Amino acid sequence: MAQFRLESSKVLAVTLGGGGDAVKAKNGSMVAYDGEMAFKKMSGGGEGMRGMVTRRLTGEQLTVMEVKGQGTCYFADRAADISLVSLNGEKLHVEASNLLCTDGGLRTGTSFTGLRGASQGNGLFTTSVEGTGQAALMSDGPAVLLRVTSQTPLQVDPGAYVAHQGNLRQSFQTGVNFRTLMGEGSGEAFQIRFEGEGVVYVQPSERNTLGGEV
Amino acid sequence: MSQPQGAAGDGYRVYDATTLPANDNVNPYAFSVELDGQWFLQKGKMIAYYGQIDFHGIGHGPLDRLVASSFHSPLHASDWVVAQGRGKLLLADRAFDVNSYDLQDGNLTVRSGNLLAFEPSLSLKQSIVPGFLTLIGTGSFVAASNGEVHFVQPPVRVDPQALVGWADCPSPCHHYDHQYLKGVMGGLRAMTGMGGTSGEEHQFEFVGEGTVLIQSSEVVMAERDAGAVPQQAGVPGGGQGGQGGHGGQQRPQLPGQFGSLQRRFGL
The missing domain is CATH 3.60.160.10 (Mitochondrial biogenesis AIM24)
Known part of the structure; x- marks a missing residue:
């Protein structure tokens, strides 16, 4: 199985042992490698014809390549900070644009998230990663991990949301009122509310969202 | 932990x-x-x-x-x-x-x-x-x-882009390296960039008691609208300010601008 480690906070090093060892990484994110590597573009996120159509339809585009071989491969993307996540059969939900690399043994798919995505301009869907192995997430600035318990629900700005894990329900919360329409909105009109038990990854930065304008 | x-x-x-x-x-x-x-x-x-x-x-x-x-x-x-x-x-x-x-x-x-x-x-x-x-x-x-903040005590000269702020009221003023920009050649140099400029000819100078905050980068954060000020005589940034109605006259004239070239040639 591929071994993930952080070479620095912004460079991921993946050691592949040859044979069937493979990882799926964001297209073009390889910065260096030693050993023998083969890079193959996978259309539709490597999820076959069905996945390809789903991704095209949902707008949750994921251009990935399959990296196979023996040696160490280094990945980085626009100096984004990287966090590693180990999965043992759980499911991780992540924004497609924040996913850097997943173990070849992990299944990726698209799942419906409800109305959250509408405010982000990147659709109503998120990418799910499932199985056993490691995955690497990217964030603008080091991600902050926030635990959600049944007593302490968490509200997150859609622009700062990166990923979540665990048994969480998410709902969309809006503070839009007549003052928003009069141009005196609070700039924090939309939030995602997480309830249940789990962990949410947020980044110390906000993507440009429609929600940030109102 | x-x-x-x-x-x-x-x-x-x-x-x-x-x-x-x-x-x-x-x-x-x-x-x-x-x-x-x-x-x-x-x-x-x-x-x-x-x-x-x-x-x-x-x-x-x-x-x-x-x-x-x-x-x-x-x-x-x-x-x-x-x-x-x-x-x-x-x-x-x-x-x-x-x-x-x-x-x-x-x-x-x-x-x-x-x-x-x-x-x-x-x-x-x-x-x-x-x-x-x-x-x-x-x-x-x-x-x-942008980058860590450093606290320095005046007297100090600070690059305009690195300035974050200041506390306890030291006096902020402009400072130019006139030695370098003197004369007709200096004016031409500053105006055309020929002969090279270091880009560090202008600084903010702080004197007096207090603390100056500088960031470790010269990338200025986008300015937020701080609100307009009343358009009155003597108010900096107040639009058509000065007594004579010369809006731009309140700003310091950079060496090398046309006005100063004219002065240099005695026109």
Whole structure:
């Protein structure tokens, strides 16, 4: 199985042992490698014809390549900070644009998230990663991990949301009122509310969202 | 250090509502506010929160009195949000470094784009220096910077792009390296760039008692509208100011501008 480690906070090093060892990484994110590597573009996120159509339809585009071989491969993307996540059969939900690399043994798919995505301009869907192995997430600035318990629900700005894990329900919360329409909105009109038990990854930065304008 | 339970977290520190620091940095790029009452935030800087917190745009409403006591320029109040309630609030700004500063019956002037949030016990006023805001009183505020902030004591000369702000009122003024830019050749050099300029001929000079805050980069944070000032004679940045009606005459004339070339040739 591929071994993930952080070479620095912004460079991921993946050691592949040859044979069937493979990882799926964001297209073009390889910065260096030693050993023998083969890079193959996978259309539709490597999820076959069905996945390809789903991704095209949902707008949750994921251009990935399959990296196979023996040696160490280094990945980085626009100096984004990287966090590693180990999965043992759980499911991780992540924004497609924040996913850097997943173990070849992990299944990726698209799942419906409800109305959250509408405010982000990147659709109503998120990418799910499932199985056993490691995955690497990217964030603008080091991600902050926030635990959600049944007593302490968490509200997150859609622009700062990166990923979540665990048994969480998410709902969309809006503070839009007549003052928003009069141009005196609070700039924090939309939030995602997480309830249940789990962990949410947020980044110390906000993507440009429609929600940030109102 | 609370160890993450279960698989989630992967050795990273997982914060929850109780382990998030109270009014301190979570990491250099995110700041956690323990809210019990009100705070003022710049629009769009909240990334997450626990607890019961409402965000109100500033306008007409029940918060009018609070706003009136903390803002002294109604014109830029629309960029601010009042967070009201109880809980932990995480603030961040485009992955810039954030820091909190405590004022004890003091004053601090900061570039308008760098200020993220402040306690209502402070009052926010426009500085006479255009593009800067001054906080006066007792309380804490959060400001962002591109790279770490360094505190230096005057007398000091600072690159304009690296200046974040200053506290306790040292006197800020412009400084030019006239030695270098003297004469006709110097003027041509500065104007055309031929012969090379170092780009460091102009600095801000601070003298007097106080502290100057500089960031470790020369990337200026986008300026926020600090509100207009009344168009009156003698008000810097007040549009058609000066007695004679020469709007631009109040700004320092850079060496190499046409006006000074004319002067050099005695025209």
